[in-house]
Amino acid sequence: MTPRITAILIDEHAATIIAAEGDRIERHPVAIDAEAPPQQQIAECIRAIGSHDSEIVLAIPSMWCQAAAVEIGNKTKRSDEALGYRLEEYLPIAAEDFVADFAPCSSEGESTPEQTDSPDSEDQDDLATRSRRLGVCVPISKLELFIHELENEGIHIGWICPAAMLVGQQATDTDSHDTDTVTFAINGHTDILITHAGAPTGWYIAPNQPDEIKQILQAENLDTAANIDDPCAHIGTCATQIATGNVQPWINLRRGPLAVGDSLRSVRRPLIALLVAVVLFMLCSAGVMLWRAQSYNQLANNYYARQLELLKTTLPGQRVLAAPRLQLTSEHKRLAGVRGSDDAPDLTASSLDDLVRLLESLPIKLRFRLLELRLDPDRIIIDGQARSHSDADAIAKALRQRGQFNVAPPRTQALKDGGVSFVLQISGNTKP
Numbered sequence: 001m002t003p004r005i006t007a008i009l010i011d012e013h014a015a016t017i018i019a020a021e022g023d024r025i026e027r028h029p030v031a032i033d034a035e036a037p038p039q040q041q042i043a044e045c046i047r048a049i050g051s052h053d054s055e056i057v058l059a060i061p062s063m064w065c066q067a068a069a070v071e072i073g074n075k076t077k078r079s080d081e082a083l084g085y086r087l088e089e090y091l092p093i094a095a096e097d098f099v100a101d102f103a104p105c106s107s108e109g110e111s112t113p114e115q116t117d118s119p120d121s122e123d124q125d126d127l128a129t130r131s132r133r134l135g136v137c138v139p140i141s142k143l144e145l146f147i148h149e150l151e152n153e154g155i156h157i158g159w160i161c162p163a164a165m166l167v168g169q170q171a172t173d174t175d176s177h178d179t180d181t182v183t184f185a186i187n188g189h190t191d192i193l194i195t196h197a198g199a200p201t202g203w204y205i206a207p208n209q210p211d212e213i214k215q216i217l218q219a220e221n222l223d224t225a226a227n228i229d230d231p232c233a234h235i236g237t238c239a240t241q242i243a244t245g246n247v248q249p250w251i252n253l254r255r256g257p258l259a260v261g262d263s264l265r266s267v268r269r270p271l272i273a274l275l276v277a278v279v280l281f282m283l284c285s286a287g288v289m290l291w292r293a294q295s296y297n298q299l300a301n302n303y304y305a306r307q308l309e310l311l312k313t314t315l316p317g318q319r320v321l322a323a324p325r326l327q328l329t330s331e332h333k334r335l336a337g338v339r340g341s342d343d344a345p346d347l348t349a350s351s352l353d354d355l356v357r358l359l360e361s362l363p364i365k366l367r368f369r370l371l372e373l374r375l376d377p378d379r380i381i382i383d384g385q386a387r388s389h390s391d392a393d394a395i396a397k398a399l400r401q402r403g404q405f406n407v408a409p410p411r412t413q414a415l416k417d418g419g420v421s422f423v424l425q426i427s428g429n430t431k432p
Contacts, residue, residue, distance in 0.1 A: 005046050007057040007239030008155075009163055009232065011187050015042050018236040019049055020243075025236035039146060043153035055158025057239040057249075058147070060138065061187050062164045066091050067136045067203045070102070080255075087135040099256045100137035103165075104199040134200045136162060136251045143258055156265065159242055160253040164191040164203065167231045169250050170238040174198035181225035183213060186232075192216055192225065200250055351375050358382075358426075361402040366391050380405075380426040385419055392422035399426070 003019035003026055010016075015038070017028040030045045032038045068090035070083060083102050088095040138160070147157055163186060171182050172195045179196045185208055192213065194202035202220065206212040217225060228234060241247045254260060264271070307324035315331060355375060368391060372383040386392045392410040399405045410422045 003049060004054065004243075005049060005056055006243040007059050007166075007236060008042060008046075008157075009059040009235060010038075010042075011061050015045075016232065017042070017045055017049055018232075018239060020236070020240040025233060025240070027232060027236070037149060039149035039153055039155075043150065043155050046155060055156050055243060057159045057161055057166075057242055058150075058157045058254075059161055059163040059166055059235055059239065060143070060253075062162060062189070062191050062203075062205050063187070064142055065136050065138050065162050066093065066098075067134060069132045069201060070135050071132050083133065083135060084137075087137060090135075091137065093137070093139065097141070098137040098139050099253050099258050100135050101251045101253055101255060103134040103136070103201075103250050132201065134203065136165070136203070136253070138253050140257050143253075147258060151261075158254065158260070159249055160258060161239075161242075161249045161251055162253075163187075163231070163235055164193060165200065165249065165251045166238040167191070167228060167234040168193040168195060168200060169247070170234040171226070171228055172198060172200075179222075181217065181220075181222050182228055183225045184228035184231040184234075194220060194222070354380065358399065358405070361399050361405070363394060363398045366394060368392075368395060378427065382424040382426075383421075384424075385415070385421050387419050389420055392420060392424075395422070396424055399424070 003021040005017060006020050007018040008015060009018060013032050015030040015032060017030060019026040019028065026049075028045060028049055030042055032041060068087055070086045070090070072083070072086070080100070080102070084095045084100050087100050091098075143160065147160075150157060164184075167184055167186070168182055172180060175198065177197050179194065179201075181192065181194050183190055183192050188208070190206045190208050190213055192202075192204040192206060193200060204216050206216055213225075217223070238247070238249075242249050262268075304324070307328070308320060311318075311320060311324045311328055314328070318327075320327075355373075358380065366386070368384055368386040370382065370384040372381070374381045384395075386395065389412050392412050396407045396410050399407045405426045408425045408427065410424050412420045412422045414420050
């Protein structure tokens with residue numbers, strides 16, 4: 001399995017390539033030679049280690065960064081540009097010369113019972129609800145050329161994160177609501193990271209001297225801090241989670257002038273794969289439709305050939321037209337008109353029995369007239385005239401009761417000269 005490069009930890013005179021192979025984190029130090037560009041040396045080392053086609057996290061040293069906690073008041077949603085100008089007030093650098101990002105919001109504090117009972121409780125409540133966000137920035141000139149040269153070497157930088165933030169993010173419990181402090185030594189100094197409710201609120205850089213670290217902790221009213229012995233392992237683990245999309249970094253300075261020039265680079269491969277899949281699907285669909293069309297065309301040609309053969313066999317003396325089926329149908333109708341239709345049913349003994357039974361079932365005391373009596377194989381239709389609508393109903397009732405016929409309700413119509421005409425239909429099995 002080829003290791004996947006997930007992070008580059010850089011410093012002034014050295015670099016460390018961090019690769020992930022399954023659950024194992026590998027570290028590959030790179031000694032920067034002054035005779036060759038550092039970007040070229042890093043790129044050669046990455047190509048020698050493993051796959052570098054995916055986006056990589058660039059972990060920059062703490063000494064390149066500047067940080068300050070910016071008060072944003074009750075409005076926790078402000079634009080990055082507005083926060084950048086607020087951060088400028090705390091730093092000796094113009095907002096146009098740096099790229100900044102801000103950590104997630106964290107509540108500064110909660111009012112206590114003593115505060116709410118004091119005369120200035122309203123002011124303290126207002127102070128308690130104010131929020132602060134830790135802003136981190138890096139000078140544009142520090143990274144702009146470096147990243148440009150790395151990109152030219154084919155190394156895709158997707159995130160720019162302070163190494164200390166990666167260590168703190170990996171070491172902090174995001175579900176905790178307490179204030180935690182972690183310290184770790186990296187690149188010849190000690191980073192002190194203070195977090196509250198799973199978000200960073202303070203960041204200090206101190207020499208590797210216990211007294212200096214103790215003074216900073218006392219200034220923040222903190223007694224102890226958790227020490228991390230292997231910060232590089234935390235950097236590798238956090239960078240791997242960021243590169244795989246499992247977490248979002250606290251601070252990402254890959255924005256503004258340092259942003260990725262190609263906004264579609266991270267999704268270009270999935271888009272290309274999608275387009276290729278769509279094209280293949282369309283080609284396959286077109287191929288299937290062409291195959292079916294050819295099959296139907298061949299079937300139609302076979303039927304046409306059979307019709308021609310039947311026409312030549314049946315009518316050898318006639319000229320073959322373009323539509324043999326129409327010619328055969330026309331000839332069939334012509335012959336049927338000459339010989340008479342074969343569809344007329346034969347008068348069988350059962351029909352005569354039905355006629356006798358029908359006549360015997362007609363009422364004797366009513367006066368009515370039968371105009372037409374038609375016997376079909378599956379029905380009998382009686383067309384006649386009676387004095388009234390009730391007489392027509394009486395005739396239908398007599399046929400049902402005396403003849404055991406299945407008689408539909410009569411259709412009657414009043415006549416101009418008096419009386420009504422009726423039509424009775426006997427359907428289904430007419431035998432008793």
